[in-house]
Amino acid sequence: METVDAISRRASVREYSGEYIDKDILKRLVDCGRMAPTARAVEPWEIVVITERGILKRLGEIATSGSFIKNAAACIVIYCQDTKYYLEDGCAATENILIAASDAGLGSCWVAGDKKPYAPDVSRLLGVPTNYKLVSMISLGWPKEETRQVKKRTVDDVIHWEHFRQKGIK
């Protein structure tokens, strides 16, 4: 798929068909994630891919913002070492995976990890050492129905040329 199409077709999808995702596809998504930019060339990420039904179910129970993970075909969980720019790096990797998922025709949803009270419980479930920070969980599956775009602010509303303009003046 053309890049701009993959970016523009991406939307949060929380309902899935129930079909499994080939492991080669999941690995390709992680490959896109690890190619993200990283401050000071640290590459602080470790990426856990979950496909086992029992773990997905438990993860959906623990991560209350992502209860729909229990019905996902897979979940990709992004951890980073606790570096100065761990959140920037981990979010760049997350976004690469979301765009690659869109490119593959998969539905996805970014579930917050950082700053969430459930983060230590997620780490215990997945056996992740305490020196890694949970950045995000990406719920994945084939969309149950056609993906609907949410109406967003327009480019003309968001863009400022040369200087910040006061709102209302374009």
Added chain:
Amino acid sequence: METVDAISRRASVREYSGEYIDKDILKRLVDCGRMAPTARAVEPWEIVVITERGILKRLGEIATSGSFIKNAAACIVIYCQDTKYYLEDGCAATENILIAASDAGLGSCWVAGDKKPYAPDVSRLLGVPTNYKLVSMISLGWPKEETRQVKKRTVDDVIHWEHFRQKGIK
């Protein structure tokens, strides 16, 4: 360009040919940025596009991590309202723009904004109200020479199936 090619060809580029970038291309990059996922549908971003030589020069002087901005054809600066997930949202928008820039054949480099002591000076230069947080500055230009990929950790090193594995055991 195919999505996965745009993701895999992206690399930090800090030297530019000097040629200008068409404003329609810059606007398309911002359009890709504003389509990023956003927690709780807040869309907290405002995106400043700089092409004026004098402002680019001053920005390169102020933002010491991005001194090469002074030779860039443009710089896209991402601001967000100070929401709980402003950094996640702003980084997702940043990464969308980097991938769209790669797709267009542009060289780019993510310059840190958040947590940087120069952030208030950048905001003053661009006339941005103090309730907005500087997330990132994206330096842009046509690459001076062929873009070189940095060698990164492999997908097999980064990936963990079902559970976190101890390092050294794959």
